[in-house]
Amino acid sequence: xxxxAVDGGFLRGLVGYNAxxxxxxxxxxxxxxxxxxxxxxxxxxxxxxxRHNPGITARAICDELNLMAPNLVRLMxxxxxxxxxxxxxxxTDGRAWGLSLTPEGERLMSQAEPAAAQLEVDATAxxxxxxxxxxxxxxxRIYL
Numbered sequence: 094x095x096x097x098a099v100d101g102g103f104l105r106g107l108v109g110y111n112a113x114x115x116x117x118x119x120x121x122x123x124x125x126x127x128x129x130x131x132x133x134x135x136x137x138x139x140x141x142x143x144r145h146n147p148g149i150t151a152r153a154i155c156d157e158l159n160l161m162a163p164n165l166v167r168l169m170x171x172x173x174x175x176x177x178x179x180x181x182x183x184x185t186d187g188r189a190w191g192l193s194l195t196p197e198g199e200r201l202m203s204q205a206e207p208a209a210a211q212l213e214v215d216a217t218a219x220x221x222x223x224x225x226x227x228x229x230x231x232x233x234r235i236y237l
Contacts, residue, residue, distance in 0.1 A: 112232070119216045126212045130205045131175075135160070137205060139168060140194065143178060144202045148191035150183060177201060 104110045123134055132140070135158070142154055155165055172178045177198035180190040194202065217225050 108235075119213070122212050122216050123209070126208055127205065130201060130208070132201075132205060135168060136172065137209065139165070140172070140177060140198060140202050141206060143192050144194050144199065144206075147193040148181070148183070150186065150189045150191065152189065154192070172198075 120134065123137075127133070127137060130137075138158055139154055142157060143149055146153070151162065151165055151169070154160065155162055160168075169178065175197070176195055178192055179195050180192060183189040183191045214225075217228070220228065
């Protein structure tokens with residue numbers, strides 16, 4: 094006896110449902126491809142922000158990624174253990190540290206970022222470049 098057809102029409106009409114399903118699909122591919130770099134999605138995001146914003150503070154990272162400070166502290170400890178990030182006194186805020194990548198962190202991200210860009214293209218292979226850019230813009234309008 095075959096399985097009964099499931100009516101998911103209502104769910105497929107919801108933005109959240111579709112965003113979640115797409116996110117799960119892309120996240121699975123991300124984890125698979127980033128395994129070689131030993132990077133979780135949040136690790137990658139933090140390292141990318143540091144790479145493109147040398148001297149960034151932990152507060153700015155938390156604000157950009159919507160992270161709680163205690164979670165970032167634990168994450169930074171893991172990145173420190175791998176010698177990927179260094180802390181330096183912040184030039185304008187004596188209470189803060191500026192974060193930058195170590196040479197090892199730079200080497201890692203110089204490989205991981207192109208791999209992440211390619212996996213996004215692969216995960217959205219049914220979209221052309223214009224559609225992909227439009228999808229990104231539309232999603233950003235929801236949270237920016």
